[in-house]
Amino acid sequence: MLDRAPDLRGARLFRDDGARALVPGGARREAHLLRAVFRAALLHPGFAARGRHDAGREGVLAHLAKARGFVEKSPCGLHDGSRILEVRGESDRLRRGMTEGQPREIVAAVGLTKRFGDTVALDDVSFVVEGPGLCAVLGPNGAGKTTLLDLLEGLAEPTRGAYRLFGKEPRPYPRRRVGVVMQKEAQIERVTAREYAELFSAIYGVRGGPLRILARARLEHRAETAVTRLSGGEAARLFIATAVVHDPTLVFLDEPTAHLDPENKRIVGEMLRELAAERTLFMTTHDLREADALADRLLFLVGGRVRASGTKDELVQAVPAAERRGLGVEDAFFHFCAIEIREGQAIGRGEAT
Structure with a gap:
């Protein structure tokens, strides 16, 4: 407590x-x-x-x-x-099995569809993600990435279709094995980084959690700083460390590095790769280069539909030689989706930004 x-x-x-x-x-x-x-x-x-x-x-x-x-x-x-x-x-038992070369199904969707009135946010989305590792869900703004996370996190019901977590229907939802990082996390005024870590450690019932959170976030020296006074990179590390304090097997992250400068993206990226060695991270982003650097698996989502999914190597190697520009994931995304992403927006190749 x-x-x-x-x-x-x-x-x-x-x-x-x-x-x-x-x-x-x-x-x-x-x-x-x-x-x-x-x-x-x-x-x-x-x-x-x-x-x-x-x-x-x-x-x-x-x-x-x-x-x-x-x-x-x-x-x-x-x-x-x-x-x-x-x-x-x-x-721990599940992670031992996975790190010993036995990947297992962590997240699977079958025909997931979500409508808001006449608007179709997700349309017949199907995929399978094995773990451990980092799966990057790539798509421009408005592609349906956050809606997909809402469904997989159990915060909304699909209009049609179903999904599995850890190979089973999520009823009841396995919340003890799931962590979440939102695109915009709560930043309560006058609460320090240490107090924030204490609060969420108490919520998750983890003894010694505050010290673990601050150490993982590399914020021991900033423990008495208000969360609202942390830099973007510091806040991102705090929110990620908080989301894994209860040692979840699966972590959902909604654009955790959005708006960070390149150096902080690199630092947070190192943190994510370290976490992905022992658990599955399911992360949305529209940064193709970040996905290339961090992801083991990719899911391309455009207009609420899955255009391709698989390992990074599979999708990159599927690009015909004539289309390759040596840009890896960026080439693969354009090949399967016929668009590029610039500053979060979808554009055709060669169009002005």
Whole structure:
């Protein structure tokens, strides 16, 4: 549990689109902030038992209530971490098998379709990803990447189709074995990096979690710095380290290096490659060169449809010699998708940006 509770004095409770979250008084009602805190509540391993979203939402409020003396009522019991060791042992066993040359199915989709009214966000998406390793989901803005993650994370239901995690239908959702990094994470004002690590370690029920998070994020020297004062690269490392503090087998990451400068992209990339050695990372990006440097497997998603999927080597080698420019993944993406990506936007080859 928390040795010293995060300073959330002045926090207030409010609603937006059905998501409840504790944020500092006076903070703007930004949808991404609400969604980030709400998703953290849904995805951490203790409170989302039986797949009930309300359990996750009320559970995180109850944890905060215990830490700060808030009087919010919670219909579910507080998570005591009693099953963490059991689940961690299972994760270790699975990873041992995979690192001994026995890849296994980690994520699979069969005909996944998602509609929002007349808009088709995903259309008959099918693929299989084995682990460990890093699978990069590549596509321009609006391709359906985040919608795909929402489905695979259990936060939305498909209009049609199904998916499997770890070779099984995800009912109940295996939240103890999954970590998530959002494209825009919650950055609570006045909370330091150490307090942020303490908060999420308590949510996940991991003893010694704060030190583990700060060490993995290389932020020991910045522990007393407010999260909102961290650089983009520092914040990205903190969010990634937080997402894996409970030692998940599978981690979903939504454009974790977006808007980072090249040096911070390199540092975060090294962190991701290290993590991918023992678990499966499923990462969305529109940076083709980043995917070339980091990914073992690729999934090309354009207009809500899968244009190609497979290992990086398979897709790159499938490009006819006449089309190759020595650009690896970039050549493969254009071959299968007939577009290029510049600053996140899809364009035809030779078009002006």
